[in-house]
Amino acid sequence: MLQLSQRGVALPASPYRKLTPYADAARQRGLVVHPLNIGQPDIETPPAMLAAVQQASIGVLEYSPTAGYLSYRHKLADYYQRLGLPVVADDVLVTTGGSEAISFALLGCLDPGDEFIVPEPFYGPYTAFAVATGTHVVAVTARLEDNFALPPIEDFERRITPRTKAILICSPNNPTGYVYSRAEMEQLKDLCLRHNLYLLSDEAYREFCYDAEYTSALHLQDADDHIVLLDTISKRYSACGARIGAIVTKNRALRDVFFKLAQLRVSPPGLGQLLAEAAADLPDTYFDHTKAEYLARRDLMLRRLREMPGVRVPTPSGAFYVIAHLPVDDADHFAQWLLESFSHHGQTLMISPASGFYATPGLGRQQVRLAYVVNQEVIGQAMDCLAAALEQYPGRTLA
Amino acid sequence: MLQLSQRGVALPASPYRKLTPYADAARQRGLVVHPLNIGQPDIETPPAMLAAVQQASIGVLEYSPTAGYLSYRHKLADYYQRLGLPVVADDVLVTTGGSEAISFALLGCLDPGDEFIVPEPFYGPYTAFAVATGTHVVAVTARLEDNFALPPIEDFERRITPRTKAILICSPNNPTGYVYSRAEMEQLKDLCLRHNLYLLSDEAYREFCYDAEYTSALHLQDADDHIVLLDTISKRYSACGARIGAIVTKNRALRDVFFKLAQLRVSPPGLGQLLAEAAADLPDTYFDHTKAEYLARRDLMLRRLREMPGVRVPTPSGAFYVIAHLPVDDADHFAQWLLESFSHHGQTLMISPASGFYATPGLGRQQVRLAYVVNQEVIGQAMDCLAAALEQYPGRTLA
Structure with missing residues (x-):
């Protein structure tokens, strides 16, 4: 019999998309569904970046170089240097979105059967990346009660085996919004040096830190060979559709491996690179407005959530996500119920149950992730819905 | 000690790029280097396709749907239907170039340790795709003396083991230009049905058939579950930099696996899809001019090659490549010598030694691949160079 691959069967479907059919059905019934479930920002892509593509003179849309346009790699290096990171163009390989950077890191640092340690809750697709690359998460x-800070370093140490090859972190964190402190980053570095591990650092949300100072893995000293930075312009410039990311390392041998992997797909997207390169010409103040807007949204959402009985929510210092504990029996049921059986003035909302962000079964059952990627008026309406829903939901756990 | 992954170390570097440093050095010395080595067409990308991107009104460059824009998938289905292929939008998943389609096929159909059979010479990177996915080529x-026709089907049958999961073909073929006949395709289909194998069919050069009728794997009857079509717009519309391809199958379970793989990278490039979608509005005659130009180039190149003593070259019916047997001791040495030690009126040429297209060691040592992706004047100059070089090369095998 013709068979699918076992790894293909084992691949988990994206936790982000499970609710899509219910949301589609709700919209069919005429409801407005507020999308707080995914990290698709509503912020305008900088017109100057779009203009760079739209005004480019292109005769033949050729393959770009495998590592990306050299001019773009230089501009990325300049960008990192302005952040105090010792990056030169040679250290940068342009990838097809941050997701390709994750794939390259796992393929280049780990063999099938190898393990990488991640603080949970974590970006759901990491599990599927592991299945696709034959590795193990x-x-x-990390605990909501601790604001999702870095778990004690002994917890990491206890899980290290001969097959452990890397620690994978995300800071500012998706889904928790936590920003690792310099001290936490130093602890991770020491751990990686002690046990010969790579530190894979997903820094997609770098620009969005509100009341914490951001430390890049590349700010750390004397660990160059261990550090791999995974990056993307998707969130930074609200340009998710461009599919432009980067993988950055000072480890030359590892870079050669990433380059061989990159040769398989010949080149990253050309048009997206033109767009990304134009970011260099944005004014220094570009992020100020975006950050101020996200901060206002965060504060509004936190204030509203904290007014709801039984809701507990730490203050996330970065990214654009909040993880909230809700007084519900099961957040997966609740999220589906919101779409199937609830409405408030013709509206409802779509949220991400946190179970999809935990590897340990049973964790996060009462938690959800909310993305503040809609404007403040919509956040207000969505919070009205949520408050009403928590009163009506049959599985509520408050008297 | 910090280690690279074994698979990362085992990955072969692209055979296409080995000569790049020598070509760069030759250009530094002031030589004109005619690039016959890679499949980057010089044909203009249709301005109407570029205009579709450049005139689009984009506020937020969002993720596209994981499978690609539905409107584009419908247009692709229409395109396939015009070719007589029974494809509907649901069968189509838009990929990030043809290379992603190859990755998805190997990950979805094969597990680590599994094998796929390919007629050699073949597209060099297939070997690296196998290493990256833990599979084996x-x-x-196929023999130059037979015009690189499909090898006897018994040769395939003899190599089937319990780990064989697929046959991978490319038609029109890169690097040979051979176009598999209907009868050959039927033989492959029967083989796949008999042994429960997938037929992975790379059809990137479909439009460029000169004196052979093209048969798609999806023209074959009663084998729907077995057939996976790997496609790209790169060569079709001279749009390599767009990074837009497709993977097409009627096998629904397999499609679900491909979709889960696609979720890992969230979406294919958005700007490239806008460009690709506009291909639907090109006039029906669009390919006529391009085909006529490639045909004239092919015929010129064949005529000139056949005038050179000791050169043997079959007539390729499709794509834009010629494999030629040259009277040289070692085509790898010869290719490097052309760049390091030869010039003719200030010019030389860059060619692909065929050894990179064979898995069997020692094969193709006297063969090279020449791509006719430059205009006829340049082909003329390049052939002048080659003729002179074959007279001067110290390792020539003619008296």
Whole structure:
């Protein structure tokens, strides 16, 4: 019999998309569904970046170089240098979105059967990346009660085996919004040096830190060979559709491996690179407005959530996500119920149950992730819905 | 000690790029280097396709749907239907170039340790795709003396093991230009049905058939579950930099696996899809001019090659490549010598030694691939160079 691959069968479907059919049905019934479930920002892509593509003179849309346009790699290096990171163009390989950077890191640093440790809750697709690359996610639990700070370093140490090859972190964190402190980053570095591990650092949300100072893995000293930065312009410039990311390392041998992997797909997208390169010409103040807007949204959402009985929510210092504990029996049921059986003035909302962000079964059952990627008026309406829903939901756990 | 992954170390570097440093050095010395080595067409990307991107009104460059824009998938289905292929939008998943389609096919149909059979010479990077996915290429040799026709089907049958999961073909073929006949395609289909194998069919050069009728794998009857079409717009519309391809199958379970793989990278490039979608509005005659130009180039190149003593070259019916047997001791040495030690009126040429297209060691040592992706004047100059070089090369095998 013709068979699918076992890895293909084992691949988990994206936790982000499970609710899509219910949301489609709700919209069919005429409801407005507020999308707080995914990290698709509503902020305008900078017109100057779009203009760079739209005004470019292109005769033949050729393959770009495998590592990306050299001019763009230089501009990326300049960008990192302005952040105090010792990056030169040679250290940068332009990838097809941040997702390709994750794939390259796992393929280049780990062999099938190898393990990488990630603090949970974590970006759901990491599990599927592991299945696709034959590797294993080992989770160390961060707790809502601790604001999702880095778990004690001993928790990591206890999970290290001969097959452990890397620690994967995301800071500012998706889904928790936590920003690792310099001290936490130093602890991770020491751990990686002690056990010969790579530190894979997903820094997609770098620009969005509100009341914490951001430390890049490349700010750390004397660990150059261990550090791999995974990056993307998707969130930074609200340009998710461009599919432009980067993988950055000072480890030359590893870079050669990433380059061989990159040769398989010949080149990253050309048009997206033209767009990305134009970011260099944005004014220094570009992020100020965006950050101020996200901060106002965060504060509004936190204030509204904290007014709801039984809701507990730490203050996330970065990114554009909040993880909230809700007084519900099961957030997966609740999220589906919101779409199937609830409405408030013709509206409802779509949220991400947090179970999809935990590897340990049973964790996060009462937690959800809310993305503040809609404007403040919509956040207000969505919070009205949520408050009403928590009163009506049959599985509520408050008297 | 910090280690690279074994698969990362094992990955072969692209055979296409080995000569690049020598070509760069030759250009530094002031030589004109005619690039016959890679499949980057010089044909203009249709201005109407570029205009579709450049005139689009884009506020937020969002993720596209994971499978690609539905409107584009419908247009692709229409395109396939015009070719007589029974494809509907649901069968189509838009990929990030043809290379992603190859990755998805190997990940979805094969597990680590599994094998796929490919007629050699074949597109060099297939070997690296196998390493990256933990699978193995098994080669069946096609011969220059037979015009690189499909090897006897018994040669395939003999190499089938319990780990064989697929046959991978490319038609029109890169690097040979051979176009598999209907009868050959039927033989492959029967083989796949008999042994429960997938038929992975790379059809990137579909539009460029000169004196052979093209048969798609999806023209074959009663084998729907077995057939996976790997496609790209790169060569079709001279739009390599767009990074837009497609993977097409009627096998629904397999499609679900491809979709889960696609979720990892969230979406294919958005700007490239806008460009690709505009291909639907090109006039029906669009390919006529391009085909006529490639045909004239092919015929010029064949005529000039056949005038050179000791050169043997079959007539390729499709794509834009010629494999030629040259009277040289070692085509790898010869290719490097052309760049390091030869010039003719200030010019030389860059060619692809065929050894990179064979899995069997020692094969193709006297063969090279020449791409006719430059205009006829340049082909003329390049052939002048080659003729002179074959007279001067110290390792020539003619008296």
